[in-house]
Amino acid sequence: MNSDAIAIVIAVFGGLLLLLACQRLYRARFLAAGGSALMGFLLLACAALFFVVSLNLHTYARLTYEQPIAEIVFEGRGPQRYRATLTRMPGGEMQIFMLAGDEWQLDARVLKWKGWANLLGLDAQYRLERVGGRYRDIEQERHAQRTVYALSENPGIDLWEMSTNYPRWLPFVDAIYGSATYMPMAEGARYQVSLTQSGLIARPLNSQAELVATKVAVGN
Numbered sequence: 001m002n003s004d005a006i007a008i009v010i011a012v013f014g015g016l017l018l019l020l021a022c023q024r025l026y027r028a029r030f031l032a033a034g035g036s037a038l039m040g041f042l043l044l045a046c047a048a049l050f051f052v053v054s055l056n057l058h059t060y061a062r063l064t065y066e067q068p069i070a071e072i073v074f075e076g077r078g079p080q081r082y083r084a085t086l087t088r089m090p091g092g093e094m095q096i097f098m099l100a101g102d103e104w105q106l107d108a109r110v111l112k113w114k115g116w117a118n119l120l121g122l123d124a125q126y127r128l129e130r131v132g133g134r135y136r137d138i139e140q141e142r143h144a145q146r147t148v149y150a151l152s153e154n155p156g157i158d159l160w161e162m163s164t165n166y167p168r169w170l171p172f173v174d175a176i177y178g179s180a181t182y183m184p185m186a187e188g189a190r191y192q193v194s195l196t197q198s199g200l201i202a203r204p205l206n207s208q209a210e211l212v213a214t215k216v217a218v219g220n
Contacts, residue, residue, distance in 0.1 A: 014047060018037060072106070086151075
C-alpha cells in the first residue's frame with residue numbers, strides 16, 4: 001500500500017465518522033455526535049497531510065536494487081564547452097544542457113525507510129537533483145564560469161528538509177543522504193548512470209568515454 005492509498009483509506013474513515021456524527025446529531029445524541037465529528041475531522045486532516053507528503057514523494061522514484069537511471073552523451077562546442085543530452089530511464093525523457101568544464105557531475109537525493117514503513121510499500125526512493133560541469137583545475141573551479149541545472153521540482157511537504165531539521169518527528173525515516181558521481185566530458189562520450197543502495201555509479205558506454213576516463217585515471 002503506497003502513500004496515496006493510505007491517504008484515501010484515512011479519508012474514507014474520516015468521511016464515515018462525519019456521516020456517523022450527522023446521524024447521531026439527527027437523533028439528538030449531541031455528545032456522541034461531537035466526538036465522532038472531531039475524530040472525523042482529525043482523520044481528514046491526517047489524510048490531507050499524507051496527500052501533500054505523497055505529492056512530494058512523487059518527485060522521487062522507487063529504488064529496490066541497482067538500476068540504470070540515466071544516460072548522458074556529450075558533443076563538443078568549444079574549449080571546455082559541451083552540449084550534454086541527459087536521458088532518464090526507463091521513461092526516456094530527454095533534457096539538453098550546455099556544460100562548461102572538464103567533467104560532468106550528477107547529484108541525487110536518496111530516502112530510506114524503517115522496516116515497518118517498507119511493509120507499507122515505501123521502498124527506498126531517489127530523486128535526481130542537478131547536473132553541472134566542473135573543472136579539474138582548482139583555480140578554474142573557483143573563478144571560471146560555472147554551469148549547473150536543477151533536475152527536479154519540490155512540491156508539497158519536503159520530507160528531506162523535515163527529516164534533517166526534525167529527525168525525532170519522523171521515526172519512519174531510516175536514512176537520508178545525497179549522492180553524486182562525476183566523470184570526464186569528451187566529444188562523443190556516452191555514460192550510463194546507475195543507482196545502488198550505496199549511491200550513484202557512472203560507467204562508460206563507448207570507446208570515447210573509456211578512453212578519456214582512462215587518460216584521467218592515469219594522469220595524462
